[in-house]
Amino acid sequence: PKVTTIGLGYIGLPTSALIASNKVAVFGVDINPEVVNTINQGKIHIVEPELDTIVAKAVKDGYFKAGVKMKAADIYLVVVPTPFKGNHEPDISYVEAATKEIIPHLKEGDLYIIESTSPVGTTEKMRDYIYAERPELVNKIHIAYCPERVLPGNVMYELVHNDRVIGGVDDASTQKAIAFYKDFVKGELHATNARTAEMCKLTENSSRDVQIAFANELSLICDKAGINVWELITLANKHPRVNILQPGCGVGGHCIAVDPYFIVSDFPMESQIIGKAREINNYKSFWCAEQVVKAKQEFEIKNKRKPSIAIMGLAFKPNIDDLRESPAKYIAQRVLQNAQDEDYYIVEPNIKSHQVFKITGYKEAVEKADIIVFLVAHNEFKELDISEEKVILDFCGIKK
Ligand code: SAJ
Secondary structure (H helix, E strand, O other), X not given: OOEEEEOOOOOXXXXXXXXXXXXXXXXXXXXXXXXXXXXXXXXXXXOOOOHHHHHHHHHHXXXXXXXXXXXXXXXXXXXXXXXXXXXXEEOOHHHHHHHHHHHHHOOOOOEEEEOOOOOOOHHHHHHHHHHHHOHHHOOOXXXXXXXXXXXXXXXXXXXXXXXXEXXXXXHHHXXXXXXXXXXXXXXXXXXXXHXXXXXXXXXXXXXXXXXXXXXHHHHHHHHHHOOOHHHHHHHHOOOOOOOOOOOOOOOOOOOOOOHHHHHHHHOOOOOHHHHHHHHHHHHHHHHHHHXXXXXXXXXXXXXXXXXXXXXXXXXXXXXXXXXXXXXXXXXXXXXXXOOOOOEEEEEOOOOOXXXXXXXXXXXXXXXXXXXXXXXOOOHHHHOOOOOOOOEEEEOOOOOO
C-alpha cells in the first residue's frame, strides 16, 4: 500500500521514515516548504538520535518523498500538532484542516488514522465530517486513532518497541489499523475503541503530571519544614509500593504540560486533581524565580554588595537541547526581568547560542558567580566541584 503522512515534525518525520525503511512508499506532507526541501535532500530539521541516517537512506532508496501538497494513497496518517488556545482549550484546527485535504482523495478500502494527541471524540467528529462530504463511503473506509507515546531523545527505539493502543470507530477499523502497525512495531498492539484510545493518551501524560505535582508539592512542604526533599523521596521510595517522581523547576515540553488541559477543558467538574496538578507545577516555576530574588536580597544585606548569579540550564529537561515550553527558560526570563545591575551568567551546555540569552560555559559561570541556581539536572553539572562560599539554589536535585 501507499502511505501519506500529514505533518513532518517530531513524530511525523520519524514515523514516516520508519515506515519507508520497510520498503513502503511514503509521501510526507508539510506546510513548511523548507522542511520539505530539507527532507527531500535526505536531511533533517530536528534533533533526534539516529533519525538522520534512517531519513537519508529512505530518501536515497526512493521510498520516502516529501511535498507541500496532499497526494492520494491507501493509508493516511494525521500527525499534526494539537496545541491549546487562549483559555487552555484544545485547538484541533490542524487535524480538521488535514482531514479536509484528505477527504477528496479517499476511496473504498482506505485507512485513515489520527496519531495527534486529541480531545475525546475527535476521531468520531472527523468520521462525521468525512461521511458528510462523502456519503457513498459510509462504512466502506476504516477510521482509527492510534496515539504515539515515544520519548524525545529515544524516538527511533521507542517507535518500534513501545506497545501501542489502537482504537477504531468500529471493529473492522481497529483490525485494519492493527494490521498496518504490525509491519513496523514490535511492541504489543492493544485493540480498543477510538474514544478510549484518545483518553488513554491524555491519561498517560496526566498521570505523569499529577505524580510530578505530588513531588513538587513535597518540595514546597520540605522547604518550609527544613527537610531535604531528595533524601526524603529516596527513603520513601524504599517502601515496596511507593514510587515518587522527582521535583524540579516546573513541568515543560509540549505534552505533559499541555495534554491534561484537554481533559480539564472538557470535564472541568470531574478533573479536580488533574487541574490542581497543572496549577502546582506551574506555581513551582514561579516559586523558584521568587527564591532567586530572595537569595539575591539576602546576599546584598549580608555582603553589602550585589551578587553575580549563574542560571544553570534552560532546556525543558536534562540532556536535551529543546527549550520549547521550558520552565527553566521562563524562570531565567523572570529573574532577568527583575535584574538591577547584577552580573548574570546564563548556562545551557546543549546549545551554542541563543537569540535572547548570552550563553556562558558552565565551568566559567560556576567559578565567577556568587549565587548558583541549578534549574536542569544536566550531566555536566553533576561533576562540578563548587566552592563552599557560594550560595547554591538547587531546584533539580543536582547535589542530592
Ligand atoms: N519532570 C519532573 N520530574 C520527573 C520527571 C519529569 O519534573 O520526575 C519534568 C521534566 O523535567 C520535563 C517534564 O516533566 O520538564 C516532562 O518531561 P518527561 O520526560 O516526563 O516527558 P516528555 O514531555 O519528554 O515526554 C512525555 C512522555 N510521556 C510519559 O512519560 C507518560 C512520552 O512517553 C510521550 O510520548 C510524550 O510526553 C508525548 O509526546 O506525549
